Amino acid sequence: MTASAPSRTDSQDYMAFESQVCAPNYLPIPVVLERGEGVWLYDQEGRKYLDMMSAYSAVSHGHCHPELVKVLHDQAQTLCITSRAFYSSALAPFLQKICDMSGLEMVLPMNTGAEAVETAIKAARRWGYEVKGIPDNQAEIIVAHNNFHGRTTTIISFSSEEEYKHHFGPLTTGFKEVPFGDLEALEKAITPNTCAFMIEPMQGEAGILIPPVGWLKKVRELCDKHNVLLILDEVQTGLGRTGKLFAFQHEGIIPDGLILGKALGGGILPISAFVSTREVLNLFRPGSHGSTFAGNPLSAKVGLKALEILERDSYVQRSAELGNYLQNELKQLKSPLITTVRGSGLWIAVEIDPKKAPARDVCEALMERGVLSKETHDTVVRLAPPLVIEKEQLDFSVQALKEALQDVESKL
Numbered sequence: 105m106t107a108s109a110p111s112r113t114d115s116q117d118y119m120a121f122e123s124q125v126c127a128p129n130y131l132p133i134p135v136v137l138e139r140g141e142g143v144w145l146y147d148q149e150g151r152k153y154l155d156m157m158s159a160y161s162a163v164s165h166g167h168c169h170p171e172l173v174k175v176l177h178d179q180a181q182t183l184c185i186t187s188r189a190f191y192s193s194a195l196a197p198f199l200q201k202i203c204d205m206s207g208l209e210m211v212l213p214m215n216t217g218a219e220a221v222e223t224a225i226k227a228a229r230r231w232g233y234e235v236k237g238i239p240d241n242q243a244e245i246i247v248a249h250n251n252f253h254g255r256t257t258t259i260i261s262f263s264s265e266e267e268y269k270h271h272f273g274p275l276t277t278g279f280k281e282v283p284f285g286d287l288e289a290l291e292k293a294i295t296p297n298t299c300a301f302m303i304e305p306m307q308g309e310a311g312i313l314i315p316p317v318g319w320l321k322k323v324r325e326l327c328d329k330h331n332v333l334l335i336l337d338e339v340q341t342g343l344g345r346t347g348k349l350f351a352f353q354h355e356g357i358i359p360d361g362l363i364l365g366k367a368l369g370g371g372i373l374p375i376s377a378f379v380s381t382r383e384v385l386n387l388f389r390p391g392s393h394g395s396t397f398a399g400n401p402l403s404a405k406v407g408l409k410a411l412e413i414l415e416r417d418s419y420v421q422r423s424a425e426l427g428n429y430l431q432n433e434l435k436q437l438k439s440p441l442i443t444t445v446r447g448s449g450l451w452i453a454v455e456i457d458p459k460k461a462p463a464r465d466v467c468e469a470l471m472e473r474g475v476l477s478k479e480t481h482d483t484v485v486r487l488a489p490p491l492v493i494e495k496e497q498l499d500f501s502v503q504a505l506k507e508a509l510q511d512v513e514s515k516l
């Protein structure tokens with residue numbers, strides 16, 4: 105080592121350590137986080153960052169929301185895990201709240217988003233056989249190109265991303281893909297064996313893609329006409345992220361099935377749910393499906409409180425108003441690196457020209473300037489802060505992005 109070499113930091117040591125013991129299935133931004141409070145995160149050296157990523161929209165309530173931490177703490181001292189081998193008095197009030205907010209009738213609680221998607225797939229197939237009368241093992245589910253619904257073996261089977269599937273076969277059959285936002289292709293793909301059309305109402309991991317206005321409403325009509333369930337994966341778009349409580353409310357429809365996760369856990373616990381009608385969910389029988397941790401008292405209490413806070417503190421309205429503000433500010437940035445800015449609510453994609461620089465470089469430059477985000481594919485910088493963020497903090501993020509873009513530009 106030469107005398108001028110910088111000394112290793114705690115963070116560098118930690119990153120080297122982690123790379124020895126943790127499978128490299130992510131490529132994290134090189135910052136080692138230690139503490140969070142509201143919209144702020146702190147690294148090992150005590151540097152402070154504005155969180156514009158919210159753990160892929162799971163932290164809408166901000167980090168360590170004091171009321172959620174209190175509920176967590178109180179319930180942790182009372183009763184945490186029972187499994188659903190027994191009733192627990194915490195569960196039904198939580199599920200009732202989800203029904204009241206969504207306009208649907210019943211809930212099957214789960215833990216992670218992918219599990220709730222798996223639950224939706226099982227529910228749709230069972231409905232196909234037992235209600236629609238599809239011959240056994242013939243049910244088809246139509247999905248959208250560029251979909252993202254999680255990482256289980258079945259879910260990746262209908263992904264259009266090669267990287268998600270490579271050497272993970274053999275894959276699950278029974279899925280068909282149509283272009284996102286294409287009504288004609290959907291109608292052509294429907295057969296008497298189609299039990300469901302399952303989509304994100306706005307595609308998140310694909311880069312915050314918003315379908316044409318009116319499309320979802322027509323999809324609803326098409327599904328009704330052909331007796332096909334419309335299942336919306338709102339794991340990321342739900343609970344205020346896009347400026348409505350649910351993204352389907354932008355189109356004034358109600359789906360037959362709704363998948364929730366991420367923000368449902370208040371940024372504290374993994375909590376997910378498949379929400380639907382009695383007609384669909386009453387087809388599950390004891391023994392047909394389950395999960396040891398799903399619907400546990402600790403999750404039920406935290407989830408209920410997360411929903412109550414979201415309503416009381418007007419997260420939906422904040423997302424709509426602050427999202428418009430942020431999008432307008434970003435559109436005025438006029439950087440040659442930016443090709444477009446799009447989004448809905450506090451869920452915004454800044455598209456970077458791939459001929460100029462990878463979005464990753466912009467995210468790393470942002471980190472240097474005290475703002476955390478993560479690229480989606482190679483071209484999108486995603487801005488999805490906690491919904492509790494304040495206008496001045498958004499101004500800080502826009503200024504940091506402006507400077508980060510200049511930093512990247514100066515190195516071209």
Ligand SMILES: *Cc1c(COP(=O)(O)O)cnc(C)c1O
Pocket residue numbers: 160216217218219221252253254255304308309337338339340341365366
């Ligand atoms: C994140 C996500 C999932 C998967 O959730 P996990 O909790 O990571 O399993 C499913 N669907 C959508 C739309 C998502 O954004």
